[in-house]
Amino acid sequence: MIEAIVFYVFSAVLVASAVMVIFARNPVHSVLFLILCFFNAAGLFVLMGAEFLAMILVVVYVGAVAVLFLFVVMMLDVDFAALRAGYAKYLPVGAAVGVILAAELVFVLAPWAFSPSVPEAIAVPIPDPGQIHNTRALGLVLYDQYVFVFQAAGLILLVAMIGAIVLTLREREGVKRQSIPRQIARTRAEGVETVAVKSRQGVDV
Amino acid sequence: MGNILLTGAIEIGKILLVIVPLLVSVAMLTYFERKVIGAIQLRKGPNVVGPFGLLQPFADALKLLTKETIVPTGANRVVFMMAPVLTLLLSLVAWAVIPFGYGMVLADINVGILYLFAISSLGVYGIIMAGWASNSKYAFLGALRSAAQMVSYEVSIGFVIITVLLCVGSLNLSDIVMAQRNVWFFIPLFPMFIIFFVSALAETNRSPFDLPEGESEIVAGYFVEYSSMSFAMFFLGEYAAMILMSGMTSILFLGGWLPPFDIAPFNWIPGLVWFALKTAACLFVFLWVRATMPRYRYDQLMRLGWKVFLPFSLLWVVLTAGVLMATGWIAR
DSSP, X not given: OHHHHHHHHHHHHHHXXXXXXXXXXXXXXXXXXXXHHHHHHHHHHHHTTOHHHHHHHIIIIIIIIXXXXXXXXXXXXXXXXXXXXXXXXXXXXXXXXXXXXXXHXXXXXXXXXXXXXXXXXXXXXXXXXXXXXXXXXXXXXXIIITHHHHHHHHHHHHXXXXXXXXXHOXXXXXXXOOOHHHHHHOOHHHHOOOOOOOTTTOOOO | OHHHHHHHHHHHHHHHHHHHHHHHHHHHHHHHHHHHHHHHTTOOOSOSSSGGGTTHHHHHHHHHHTSOOOOOTTSOHHHHHHHHHHHHHHHHHGGGGOOOBTTBOSOOOTTHHHXXXXXXXXXXXXXXXXXXXXXXXXXXXXXXXXXXXXXXHHHHHHHHHHHHHHHHOOOOHHHHHHTTSSSOTTTTTHHHHHHHHHHHHHHTTOTTSOGGGOHHHHTTGGGTTOOHHHHHHHHHHXXXXXXXXXXXXXXXXXXXXXXXXXXXXXXXXXXXXXXHHHHHHHHHHHHHHHHHXXXXXXXXXXXXXXXXXXXXXXXXXXXXXXXXXXXXXXXO
């Protein structure tokens, strides 16, 4: 009974905060509600016994992705009046798009059902949860069975990352940079020069 | 129904048994810090309130309690008040999985180390929220610095944890300690021990990486607008996080509750005492570093995180995995 109560609490908060992500006026509040959303999803994962997925959800989405979201959103100079100015103008278009999307979803989902042969169709049979711990089961599937696919996915992400860096990197002239090896390799002879200055003559530097 | 209530009461009792000593040790840590830094700087430190000044932290807490709580006019009230609560909360909930001795743990979950990693990666929210909600430029600058810093050092902490996990073969904290019966991990993984400790300094915003609160440049950083109890909660949270990081260091590298040698005079002492001693030793190094090192410059901090620690720890993960595979010692 307690599990059912906890499930409904998590789900209710999840749905409510998901709604608030859209309806919050302040974008920073939206991001904070999104984080609350992730947390409740993690709670639901724990209830289902998938504690590894729950922790990874918190580490990756809440600990890293949402921090960057918050970072960007906070830096934006949001003018709330300007945001609401076009509200009435865009409302019909937005509503039309929403209705069409909802209708499409209904058309697709209404006749959709699980095939009775799904358990056999899954290439990797689900290991018995009593025998094998779910972190281990995930590891076996990801790193043993599908290791090459996994590596390929990693390579694709690497290419995307390098692409982003190449696109945004620009070399500027005249920027002074610190070079740690050069700094350490400097000797006293290079840096200090003793000059005997004659009176009333000065030095040429 | 009565059964459920009884179990609930016992669990709450256990939680209090962890939280109350923890809060007392946070108070004592502030005293310890002032005494240690006093000794390093040839001063006496607090010595007036109570015997040897031992009651000083409680006097400070009382003083903060009686101060006025000020919320700045332009502040976002809800987020402003939530930030210190969140900071303290996060540094307390992490203790749920810390094993203090054999079987002495509130929740012996299978993914304990991931839970700790997740909780410590959330610590940045309290700071960002405080900086943004204060609506003050110094607070905001401190929060931005902190966000960049914590995200950078988390990556190398992650790699250090992966190295330890490769040697253990389990994410459970009790298993990690038991795997160190023969040799504590700081001997075979010495470079990772150093990286973990330095990253822990950065993760808890301690000197020499205390740029988010660098008082000489940005007043006091993210908590400049806070006063009274909300300020005290940030303070408590920061010190509890320090104790947590020291506890993590002793679990991952110093053998947790295990005695240094499993022979007569050492194994008479209970594991809890060993764990406390190891954690206290790590905390002493935290304070020692604070009194010794000057603050890093911001670009140097970023360079250390991304260009030194990250490649080195990645290399070490590959090396450890390679050695374990080649020798067949890998845990299955």
